[in-house]
Every structure is written in C-alpha cells, then in structure tokens.
Amino acid sequence: MLGVETRGNYNTLLDAVALKAGDGHPAIIFRETAQPPIVVTRHQFRQRVHAYCVALKTVGICPRDLVVIAHTQNLESIYLFWAVMMAGAIPSMFPTLTEKLDPAVYMSSMAELTRLSDVAAVLTTDEFAPALRNHLPCVVFGTAELFANETTVGPTEFPVIQADPADIAFLQHSSGTTGLQKGVALSHSSVLNQISAYSDTILLRPNDVIASWLPLYHDMGLIAGFLLPLVQGIPLVLMSPFDWVTHPALLLQAIHDHEATLCWLPNFAYNHCARRIRRRDSEGLSLATMRLFVNCSEPVHHESHQQFLERFAQNGVRNKMLGVSYAMAENTFAVTQTSPGRPASLDFISNESLTARGYAQPLESGDPASVVKVSCGSAIPGTEVKIVNSAGREMEDRTVGEIVIRSNCLLSGYFKRPDLQPIDSFGWYHTGDIGYMVDDQLYVIGRQKDLIISAGKNIYPADIEAIVNTIKGVHAGRAVAFGVDDEREGTELIAVVAEVSTTDDDEKRSIAREIRQEIARQSMVNVSYVHLVGPRWLLKTSSGKITRNANKEKWLQESHRTG
Amino acid sequence: MDESTVRETLRSFIIRDLIRDPDYLLTDTEGIITGRLMDSFALAELGVFVEKEFDVYIPDPDLTVLKMNTLDQIVARVMTG
Numbered sequence: 001m002l003g004v005e006t007r008g009n010y011n012t013l014l015d016a017v018a019l020k021a022g023d024g025h026p027a028i029i030f031r032e033t034a035q036p037p038i039v040v041t042r043h044q045f046r047q048r049v050h051a052y053c054v055a056l057k058t059v060g061i062c063p064r065d066l067v068v069i070a071h072t073q074n075l076e077s078i079y080l081f082w083a084v085m086m087a088g089a090i091p092s093m094f095p096t097l098t099e100k101l102d103p104a105v106y107m108s109s110m111a112e113l114t115r116l117s118d119v120a121a122v123l124t125t126d127e128f129a130p131a132l133r134n135h136l137p138c139v140v141f142g143t144a145e146l147f148a149n150e151t152t153v154g155p156t157e158f159p160v161i162q163a164d165p166a167d168i169a170f171l172q173h174s175s176g177t178t179g180l181q182k183g184v185a186l187s188h189s190s191v192l193n194q195i196s197a198y199s200d201t202i203l204l205r206p207n208d209v210i211a212s213w214l215p216l217y218h219d220m221g222l223i224a225g226f227l228l229p230l231v232q233g234i235p236l237v238l239m240s241p242f243d244w245v246t247h248p249a250l251l252l253q254a255i256h257d258h259e260a261t262l263c264w265l266p267n268f269a270y271n272h273c274a275r276r277i278r279r280r281d282s283e284g285l286s287l288a289t290m291r292l293f294v295n296c297s298e299p300v301h302h303e304s305h306q307q308f309l310e311r312f313a314q315n316g317v318r319n320k321m322l323g324v325s326y327a328m329a330e331n332t333f334a335v336t337q338t339s340p341g342r343p344a345s346l347d348f349i350s351n352e353s354l355t356a357r358g359y360a361q362p363l364e365s366g367d368p369a370s371v372v373k374v375s376c377g378s379a380i381p382g383t384e385v386k387i388v389n390s391a392g393r394e395m396e397d398r399t400v401g402e403i404v405i406r407s408n409c410l411l412s413g414y415f416k417r418p419d420l421q422p423i424d425s426f427g428w429y430h431t432g433d434i435g436y437m438v439d440d441q442l443y444v445i446g447r448q449k450d451l452i453i454s455a456g457k458n459i460y461p462a463d464i465e466a467i468v469n470t471i472k473g474v475h476a477g478r479a480v481a482f483g484v485d486d487e488r489e490g491t492e493l494i495a496v497v498a499e500v501s502t503t504d505d506d507e508k509r510s511i512a513r514e515i516r517q518e519i520a521r522q523s524m525v526n527v528s529y530v531h532l533v534g535p536r537w538l539l540k541t542s543s544g545k546i547t548r549n550a551n552k553e554k555w556l557q558e559s560h561r562t563g
Numbered sequence: 564m565d566e567s568t569v570r571e572t573l574r575s576f577i578i579r580d581l582i583r584d585p586d587y588l589l590t591d592t593e594g595i596i597t598g599r600l601m602d603s604f605a606l607a608e609l610g611v612f613v614e615k616e617f618d619v620y621i622p623d624p625d626l627t628v629l630k631m632n633t634l635d636q637i638v639a640r641v642m643t644g
Binding site: 245247509513 | 583584586587588596597598599600601602603604606607608610611614620623624626627628
C-alpha cells in the first residue's frame with residue numbers, strides 16, 4: 001500500500017491501484033435509497049475510465065486544459081474525473097444545479113468562473129448540457145455527445161499521457177461567491193504525499209472499507225471519500241449527499257452491508273444521524289466493524305460525539321472509534337489527526353481566560369466555569385503546525401494565536417491568480433484559523449475572518465448581506481448576517497437582522513419571506529432566523545461601519561439566546 | 564386523530580421547528596422546500612416527528628421533495644397511515 005516508506009513507488013495519481021490492478025475486486029459500490037447496490041470492479045473501473053478518456057480526446061480535450069465536471073454525484077462523474085487526468089488535463093469537481101438554487105444565478109456564476117479560470121470544457125449530464133451551453137463561453141458536453149463518435153481502444157494500445165509529478169493534478173474550488181472562488185491547485189506529488197502520510201496515520205490496511213456520502217467538490221469528500229480509496233485500492237461505498245441528507249440511515253445500512261471500517265463526517269452529521277435516524281431504521285444494523293469515524297471540516301462539539309455515541313452504542317459504536325482531523329484544501333486535506341483506536345483528548349479550560357487573555361487555562365472537568373475543547377490530534381508526517389501571534393512569533397503551549405502550517409502537500413498556488421501568494425517566504429501557509437497547542441495536540445477555537453460554517457459549508461456573511469440589501473423594504477446597507485452556534489444541530493445556523501421602516505405586520509412577514517427565499521435562491525443556503533428591526537437598531541463602529549459581532553450580541557440578548 | 568388536528572399539529576411543528584418562525588403564516592398548498600422555506604434536512608426530521616407524534620412510519624422512498632413538499636401532501640400521507 002502507499003505509505004511514507006513506499007511513496008517512491010508512485011509517481012502520479014495514475015499509479016492508483018484501482019486503475020492498475022484491473023482485477024475483480026470491488027473498487028466502488030454505489031448505494032442509493034431503495035435500489036440494489038451497484039458494484040464496480042477495478043477491472044470495470046479501468047475500462048470505463050479508458051473509454052471516457054478516449055471520448056474526451058476525440059472531442060478535443062488537450063493536456064493542461066482545465067475541465068469542470070458539473071454533475072450530480074454519480075459513477076459517471078467519477079469516471080470523468082479520472083479520465084480527464086488520464087488525458088493529461090486538469091479536472092475540477094463542481095456542484096450541479098439543484099431545485100433550490102435559481103438557474104439564472106447558477107448560470108451567471110458558472111459563466112464568470114469559466115471566463116476567469118479559462119475553463120476549456122464543462123462536462124455535465126445530457127439533460128443539463130443544452131441549458132448550460134447557452135450561458136457559457138466554453139464548450140459543454142453531455143455524456144451522449146462525448147460518445148457520439150465512440151472509438152474502441154484496447155487496454156494494450158491505450159495512450160497514457162505521462163504527467164510530471166510536479167504538474168497540477170486537479171483543482172479544488174473554495175466556497176464563496178462562485179465567480180470569485182479560488183481554485184486550489186494541487187500537484188500529483190502533493191496529493192500522493194498527503195495520501196501516504198495520512199494512510200500511515202490512520203493505520204490504513206488492505207481490508208479497510210470506506211463509506212462516504214460526502215460531496216466530491218469538497219476536500220474531505222474528494223480526498224478521504226474518493227481519491228484515497230481508489231489510489232490505495234480499497235473499496236469505496238459511495239452515495240449521493242442529497243440522498244443521505246433526506247435518508248441518513250442509508251449510511252448506516254451501507255456500513256452494515258459492506259462491513260465498512262472508515263467514515264469521515266462533518267460535525268453536524270453526528271447530530272443529524274443521532275436525531276433523525278428512526279429507531280426502526282437502525283435496528284439490527286451493526287456498526288461494530290468501524291475503526292474510525294473522523295470528525296472534520298467544521299468546529300468539533302463534544303456534545304455531538306456524545307449524542308452519536310449514546311444513540312448508536314447499541315449498534316456497536318464505541319468512544320475509541322470517534323476521531324478528529326483538522327483539514328483544509330490548501331494542505332490537500334489533513335493537517336492533523338487523532339490516534340486511531342483512542343478517543344480524542346478533551347481539554348477543560350476557563351472560558352473567561354480564553355476570551356479575556358487568549359490563554360487556555362486548564363480547569364477540573366466538573367468546574368462550572370469550564371468549557372470543553374476537543375483535540376484535533378497532532379500533525380501528520382510531513383506537515384508542521386505552529387501557533388503564531390500577529391508578529392509571526394511562535395506561541396507557547398496554551399497561548400492562543402493563528403494556526404500556520406508548512407508541509408510537503410501544500411497547494412502549488414491558486415489557479416490563474418498570481419496576485420495571491422498563499423505561502424510566506426519561509427514556506428508557511430497562514431490558515432486564518434485560531435487555536436492553541438498542548439503537547440503537540442492542536443485545539444481549534446475559531447477563525448480570524450468572518451466566516452460562517454453551516455453544515456460543513458463555508459458561507460461569507462458579506463455574500464448574504466449583499467442579497468438582503470437588494471430586497472425591497474430593507475434599508476440598503478442596513479443588514480447583517482452572522483452564524484449562531486446551535487447545540488441541537490451541532491453546527492452554526494444563519495441569522496439575518498435587517499432594518500425596515502414599515503411597522504405593518506403583514507408587510508414585515510412578506511419582507512422576511514422574501515429574504516429567506518432570495519438567500520436560498522441565490523446562494524443555496526437556508527436562513528434559520530430573520531429578525532426585522534426598526535431604523536437605527538443596528539450598532540455601528542466609530543467609523544460608521546456596521547459590526548457583525550456587536551449586532552450579534554445585541555440580537556442574542558434581545559432574543560434571550562446563547563450562541 | 565382527525566385530519567384537522569393532524570394538519571394543525573403539523574403546521575405548528577413546521578413553522579416552529581423547521582422554518583423557525585412562529586409568526587409565519589403557512590398555507591396548505593405552498594411548497595415548503597421548493598419555496599425555499601426549509602432545506603432537505605427537514606424531511607428526515609419530519610419523518611421522525613410523524614412517527615413519534617402519529618405513530619406513522621413513512622418509508623424513505625416516500626420521504627422526498629416530490630412527495631412531501633406541501634402541508635396538504637404531508638397530511639394526506641399521514642392520514643393513509
């Protein structure tokens with residue numbers, strides 16, 4: 001298997017076992033509610049990837065072209081991703097249009113992205129291709145069009161483009177306003193370094209099985225729930241995130257049926273499973289084969305682990321299975337990871353000391369003044385982590401500062417954005433996250449920048465506020481958006497406070513409804529709280545700027561909430 | 564439980580727990596998910612609530628946006644048991 005010691009045997013991602021082995025072992029098992037599993041063997045996987053690669057070359061995809069895959073999460077998108085790499089081009093997974101998002105908004109942001117990133121082609125479903133083609137400045141292919149002039153090529157004569165390990169393998173796009181999304185460019189070398197180091201850290205073995213519902217346009221889904229199993233040749237049990245969200249028991253059924261051992265989940269998913277899987281749907285399912293559930297991609301709540309543990313103990317879930325990782329696309333994926341087979345360490349600290357002095361003063365676990373932080377583990381091999389102050393000086397244990405990282409799996413840069421230099425002159429990437437260390441264990445406590453992470457998705461308040469400011473009846477420039485911690489959901493919920501002149505209840509209801517609908521239509525996120533207030537309710541700084549934090553505090557006090 | 568009680572229990576649950584706006588005037592026919600009032604997570608929550616409150620189990624293939632998008636649809640499904 002690929003590990004730090006065997007790293008030299010792999011040059012590029014095309015050395016993936018699932019591509020090379022060509023045998024009858026399962027590579028991917030695709031699960032869908034009320035449907036029988038679809039099993040794709042390594043042999044079938046290779047055949048399909050080859051066929052798609054030939055098709056891509058036939059329609060003129062060239063080495064180094066950027067190719068966006070905007071599909072529903074299905075086997076086709078998977079074959080396409082690998083086929084694009086095999087053709088020497090650069091794939092990037094993108095979300096497709098859903099019923100929630102306004103088609104016009106999706107089309108215009110895709111057009112903007114296509115133009116700014118110089119996208120050569122977009123690959124999508126046959127149904128969606130005609131609509132997309134009318135809006136984009138590049139070629140768009142549905143699957144049927146790709147295979148319109150299909151030529152068959154045997155495996156022995158298949159022309160493989162040999163990439164250089166330093167070449168960009170693929171892009172991961174950050175969240176945010178689509179047109180301004182940054183494409184994180186990752187080389188073959190960085191991705192293989194990450195997979196080797198991370199596989200060693202989680203003690204990956206040939207009989208592991210990964211179960212995942214995660215979207216492939218997100219780093220956790222793309223690396224842990226897609227590339228890692230295919231590179232290592234271990235089975236991947238995959239489902240669509242849309243299917244899982246409405247039918248969360250599907251994940252448990254998949255773990256039970258295929259004796260899965262590894263699963264990555266953002267924090268909200270622990271609450272979602274614990275609260276929204278009906279007893280009769282989980283009865284008789286065994287999760288005892290699991291070695292590790294890894295909590296990743298949003299702040300980790302101890303209570304979420306506890307809920308999950310209590311709810312599924314009867315199915316075989318144990319505390320030692322609940323791991324944590326701190327990860328980001330800029331480091332390919334994992335920065336840290338807790339030790340498999342051991343529960344994540346807990347740190348009980350003084351909240352007063354943390355907020356007033358930026359120091360994580362330890363307290364006894366039962367102390368009413370304490371808050372509990374969950375360790376994200378220690379740095380994986382090849383990655384260094386340190387905490388620095390605003391002057392860049394490294395902080396001692398328990399002192400809060402910015403998390404910076406240096407590694408052999410960092411991004412090559414942001415695609416077509418030479419103006420952005422993400423790595424400093426000493427090789428460190430400044431994450432913008434805040435945390436502290438204790439004995440090499442990293443504790444993440446927040447972010448420097450205003451950013452809401454809701455259900456694993458990064459949301460910029462400014463994007464939400466810009467939408468609210470266009471709603472008739474809202475005073476332009478007099479709205480704020482912020483995240484509110486919600487213990488029940490295990491994630492941040494989005495709240496909007498906006499100033500309006502009207503005092504008419506019907507009119508206010510109509511404005512509130514429009515705010516909710518417009519935000520969902522334009523940004524695909526749902527707002528949980530809309531609070532309309534009278535003129536001059538919002539607090540401003542001395543320089544006249546509306547501050548999110550002060551207004552969040554005011555709203556929390558007025559609505560008697562905590563958050 | 565009669566239909567009007569089921570309807571009002573569901574309406575109250577949806578505006579309080581799913582839309583999170585007790586003042587919201589939810590009609591019987593408006594699209595709760597396609598109208599962008601709540602997201603797909605809510606369907607799973609609805610399944611749990613319906614089982615607990617009315618002792619009706621709605622199987623996963625029926626818990627879809629297409630089949631459970633309006634109060635009328637949800638009430639009808641609950642009443643079929």
